[in-house]
Structure formats: C-alpha cells, structure tokens
Amino acid sequence: MSDNTSALKALVRGALEEIAKEKGQDPASLGELHFERPKQENHGDWATNAAMQNCKLLGCKPRDLAEDIVRRIGSDKHIRRVEVAGPGFINFYLSNLWMGDIVRDVLAAGGDYGRVDLGKGRKAQVEFVSANPTGPLHVGHGRGAAVGDVTGNILAFAGWNVEKEYYVNDAGLQMNILGRSAQSRYFELLGHPEKFPFPEESYKGHYIYDIAQEVVDARGEEFLDQPLEESLPFFRTYAAGRILEQIKDELGEFGVTFDSFFSEKSLYDRNLVPAAVQTLKERGHLYEQDEALWFRSTEYGDDKDRVLMRSNGVPTYFTSDIAYHKEKFDRGFERVIDVWGADHHGYVPRMKAAIEALGYDPKKFTILLIQFVNLLRDGEQVKMSTRSGQFVELQEVVREVGVDAARYYFLMRRSDSHLDFDLELAKSQSADNPVYYVQYAHARLCSILQKAAEKGIAVPGVSAFDPDAIATPEEKRLFTKLAQFPDEVGRAAADLEPHRIVNYVHELAGDFHSYYNNGSRILEESGAFRDSHLLMVAAIRTVIANALHLLGISAPEKM
Numbered sequence: 001m002s003d004n005t006s007a008l009k010a011l012v013r014g015a016l017e018e019i020a021k022e023k024g025q026d027p028a029s030l031g032e033l034h035f036e037r038p039k040q041e042n043h044g045d046w047a048t049n050a051a052m053q054n055c056k057l058l059g060c061k062p063r064d065l066a067e068d069i070v071r072r073i074g075s076d077k078h079i080r081r082v083e084v085a086g087p088g089f090i091n092f093y094l095s096n097l098w099m100g101d102i103v104r105d106v107l108a109a110g111g112d113y114g115r116v117d118l119g120k121g122r123k124a125q126v127e128f129v130s131a132n133p134t135g136p137l138h139v140g141h142g143r144g145a146a147v148g149d150v151t152g153n154i155l156a157f158a159g160w161n162v163e164k165e166y167y168v169n170d171a172g173l174q175m176n177i178l179g180r181s182a183q184s185r186y187f188e189l190l191g192h193p194e195k196f197p198f199p200e201e202s203y204k205g206h207y208i209y210d211i212a213q214e215v216v217d218a219r220g221e222e223f224l225d226q227p228l229e230e231s232l233p234f235f236r237t238y239a240a241g242r243i244l245e246q247i248k249d250e251l252g253e254f255g256v257t258f259d260s261f262f263s264e265k266s267l268y269d270r271n272l273v274p275a276a277v278q279t280l281k282e283r284g285h286l287y288e289q290d291e292a293l294w295f296r297s298t299e300y301g302d303d304k305d306r307v308l309m310r311s312n313g314v315p316t317y318f319t320s321d322i323a324y325h326k327e328k329f330d331r332g333f334e335r336v337i338d339v340w341g342a343d344h345h346g347y348v349p350r351m352k353a354a355i356e357a358l359g360y361d362p363k364k365f366t367i368l369l370i371q372f373v374n375l376l377r378d379g380e381q382v383k384m385s386t387r388s389g390q391f392v393e394l395q396e397v398v399r400e401v402g403v404d405a406a407r408y409y410f411l412m413r414r415s416d417s418h419l420d421f422d423l424e425l426a427k428s429q430s431a432d433n434p435v436y437y438v439q440y441a442h443a444r445l446c447s448i449l450q451k452a453a454e455k456g457i458a459v460p461g462v463s464a465f466d467p468d469a470i471a472t473p474e475e476k477r478l479f480t481k482l483a484q485f486p487d488e489v490g491r492a493a494a495d496l497e498p499h500r501i502v503n504y505v506h507e508l509a510g511d512f513h514s515y516y517n518n519g520s521r522i523l524e525e526s527g528a529f530r531d532s533h534l535l536m537v538a539a540i541r542t543v544i545a546n547a548l549h550l551l552g553i554s555a556p557e558k559m
Contacts (some may be wrong), residue, residue: 062088096467119160158493179236300353
C-alpha cells in the first residue's frame with residue numbers, strides 16, 4: 001500500500017460498486033472518489049466524503065452508506081482502524097506497515113519512482129516558444145520555454161510518447177521587415193546609408209548590426225550595386241537563419257531542446273495551406289463575401305467569422321495556422337498542446353473553432369497561456385520591446401542568476417498568472433530563495449549519507465526497515481509526502497500544471513528541513529533505528545532528485 005490513497009480508493013470503490021450492483025445501479029455512474037488529509041491528526045491519516053457524494057444515487061442516508069462501506073472493506077494489515085465521523089465522513093487510520101512499502105517502492109524504482117501510465121504510449125505534442133526568428137529571446141519567452149519543456153517532461157513521465165516542437169514563423173511580413181533591417185545596416189556599414197535609409201518599420205537591436213557585419217565580412221560589396229528587391233531574399237533568409245541558430249543556442253544553454261523545428265514556409269512549399277482550406281470548404285464551413293473567403297467560426301463559439309483568403313488572394317496568418325494544426329493531427333498526435341503568450345488570448349476561440357470544424361476532437365487540443373513576467377532589477381520593472389531593441393535577453397538573465405534559478409522562478413506560479421522575477425532573491429543563498437531551499441535539502445540528504453559512508457555505515461537493504469522505528473508525526477508526514485508523488489505527477493500531467501511539481505518538491509523539502517532542524521541525530525543512533533532512518537533519508541533524496549529532474553533543475557550533492 002505504498003501509494004496509499006490509490007489503494008484506499010480501490011477498497012472504497014470496490015465496496016461502493018458492490019452496493020450499486022445490489023441496488024440495480026450502474027457502477028460506472030459512481031462519482032470520482034476524493035481523499036484528503038484531515039486537518040487534525042487525531043482524525044486519522046486520510047478521510048473521504050465518498051458516502052455523502054454517492055448517497056443520493058444509491059438511495060441511502062450518507063452515514064448509513066458510510067457504515068456499509070466500512071463493513072465491506074473488512075480488515076487490511078495496512079489499516080489500523082476505520083471510523084465513520086460526522087454526517088458520513090470515513091476516516092482511515094493506517095498502520096506503520098505502509099511506510100516500509102514506500103521505502104521499498106522508492107528505492108527499487110529509483111529514478112523511475114513517480115512514473116504513471118496515463119498516456120499508455122499514445123502520442124502527444126507540445127509546441128512552445130515558437131518566437132519569430134527576428135531577434136534574441138527575452139525573459140517572456142523564457143517562461144514559455146520552461147513551461148513547455150517541463151510540461152513535455154511530465155507528460156513523458158506520465159506515459160505519453162511526447163514530441164517537443166518549435167514552429168518557425170519564416171514566412172510573411174515580419175521576415176521582410178527583418179530582411180530590410182539587415183539590408184539597410186549592410187549599406188550603412190559600407191558607408192552608403194543613402195542607398196537604403198533605415199526603415200521606420202524595422203528591428204533596431206544591435207544584433208542587426210552584427211548580422212550585417214557578418215554579411216560584409218563574408219560577401220564584401222557584392223550587394224552594393226544590386227537592386228534592393230533582388231538582394232532582399234538573401235538578407236531575409238540569412239538574417240532569419242542566423243537568429244534561429246542563436247535562439248537554438250540560447251535555449252540549449254537554458255536546458256531546452258526540441259525534437260523538431262517545423263517551418264511555416266514548408267506549409268506553402270507542400271501546398272498544405274490550400275489543402276486545409278479545401279477541407280473546410282468541403283465540410284461546408286466557408287463562404288465568400290466582399291471578394292474574400294470567410295470561415296464560419298461563430299458556429300463554434302467565436303465572436304465573429306474570420307477571413308481566410310483576402311480579396312487579393314493572399315491567405316491570412318490564421319489560414320497557415322489552421323493548416324499547421326491540421327498537419328499536427330494528421331501526424332497522429334492524440335494530444336496537441338500549444339504554449340502561447342497571454343497576448344494571444346483573443347486568438348484562442350478561433351483556433352479551437354478551426355480544430356473542431358476540421359473534424360478533430362476539440363478535447364485533444366489545449367492551449368496554455370503564459371502570462372507576462374515582471375522582471376525586477378533594483379526594485380524596478382524592466383520594460384521589453386523587440387522592435388525598439390530595448391529588452392532584456394533571456395540569455396542575460398540565465399547567465400546572471402543561473403539556469404536552475406531561472407527555470408525554477410519561471411515555473412513557480414500557474415502559467416496563466418503574472419510572475420514577478422526578483423533577480424536579487426534568485427541569486428541569494430538563503431532559505432528565502434525557494435530554489436536554493438529545495439536544492440539545499442537535497443544536499444543535506446546527500447551529506448547524511450556521505451557522513452555515514454565515511455563512518456563505514458552503509459545504507460542497508462530495504463528488508464532492514466522497521467516501521468515501528470518511525471514514530472514521530474514529522475516522520476510520518478515525510479512518508480505521506482513521498483507516497484503522494486505519483487499522484488502529483490498524474491495530476492500535473494492531466495491538468496498540464498507543471499507548477500504542481502514545484503509546489504510539491506518545495507513542501508517536501510520544507511518537511512525535511514523541519515524534521516532535520518528539530519534535532520535529527522540519525523548517525524548517533526544504532527540498530528534498527530539508524531537503519532530505518534538511513535533508508536528514509538535515501539528515499540527522500542531520490543524523490544527530491546526525481547522532482548528536480550522533471551523540472552530540468554540540478555540536484556547538487558554539495559552546496
């Protein structure tokens with residue numbers, strides 16, 4: 001009974017299903033069972049309101065149903081006693097045996113402890129960052145990168161076959177603006193700014209000078225006398241390619257890698273855009289008006305219909321997005337997740353409408369919105385603007401506070417909530433810095449085991465674990481927390497909430513620090529007490545390391 005809530009749920013559900021069948025009810029109609037830790041420890045280890053939840057369906061008074069459930073559960077060596085309380089709560093008091101199961105399962109599974117099989121090998125795709133290759137990544141992109149990367153990690157740990165993808169917006173107006181920006185700086189560096197004055201609509205960061213200088217160094221004056229429109233394709237392609245290389249390097253430094261980079265331009269090269277339009281047309285979702293082609297997105301909850309083909313025959317950005325998402329589902333993904341900036345929230349209804357209109361299950365498509373990051377330096381917010389060039393690059397922040405701190409801070413809150421990123425706190429080595437707090441717990445655990453080894457004391461086999469040696473409420477709380485990890489992974493995967501793992505590991509670290517600071521003296525003891533507590537320490541260390549690994553954060557042995 002290492003995963004004690006799952007085991008208890010199975011017992012209670014089994015009893016409820018027996019009762020349902022006897023009363024002629026379909027067991028499948030029973031509600032999902034919920035267990036929680038009682039606020040007062042003398043009320044047991046776990047409690048459920050299953051009787052109150054299902055009493056109406058089964059035609060019973062809640063307390064009578066609770067007592068019937070308890071009778072049917074019978075005896076179990078892991079359960080010390082079961083009580084019915086109040087109007088129908090069922091309180092479970094566990095024996096200490098389950099703690100031995102926890103130690104055995106954690107140490108036997110090692111780095112795999114916490115894995116669940118929700119995905120059952122089905123294909124899932126997480127598409128994130130996907131910033132236009134028009135400039136370096138800023139801290140806002142960093143939050144999306146962390147959320148997308150860890151969402152993929154958690155889904156994979158939960159049994160999904162995950163592919164992480166970056167959608168490269170290498171077609172359209174922004175690419176032309178980028179090309180002209182580099183082109184103008186090229187002429188400026190060669191001393192001929194009059195040939196192409198810097199456009200008002202342009203990218204002004206110093207990186208544009210760097211790109212232009214590379215062209216000067218490699219190609220000299222080759223483009224000086226060429227017509228502007230003739231050399232523009234080179235500058236557009238070269239600038240976008242160099243920036244994409246830089247983005248890949250920055251993300252790699254941040255611990256983020258992708259399985260694939262999907263080119264928007266390839267949609268047009270493969271004629272996938274007109275194919276998607278044709279699919280919608282055949283399904284009766286398009287109409288013509290004012291010489292433009294419209295999608296009836298209002299039929300699926302959008303606030304207005306959307307133009308797919310302008311009157312001049314040029315497709316909108318939305319059209320290529322529809323083609324891209326059709327291509328995703330055609331690749332066989334059974335769960336498609338997009339990570340977007342919160343400024344795209346208005347785009348969500350039309351994209352969901354398109355998915356459904358194409359004939360795909362809308363429940364298989366999820367958009368995670370990433371709220372803005374307020375980067376604080378000396379107590380003041382730093383504003384960011386890609387066009388003006390006045391922005392703080394992700395790489396700058398990562399190099400200042402470190403990869404671990406940057407990733408942890410980006411993941412601390414729900415992705416759809418605003419985030420204040422305090423640079424000074426992120427760099428501090430104190431308990432007030434949450435990433436330091438968690439990593440220090442892991443280092444402390446490693447230190448205990450290292451000191452034991454130095455004294456010639458080895459961590460024993462799990463058969464040496466004596467549950468009766470674990471006596472204090474603080475110790476039992478630690479074991480309960482270890483048992484919850486698989487469930488936390490499952491919830492984080494089901495709800496796409498990576499911050500749940502951050503919250504979990506912070507609470508586990510806090511429980512351990514509290515236990516340690518209250519005078520733990522494991523190595524001063526002997527026999528079953530010392531052996532059992534060394535096994536406990538090894539188990540806690542494993543789970544903290546597993547959680548940090550999911551977050552892409554290191555688990556240092558010394559600090």
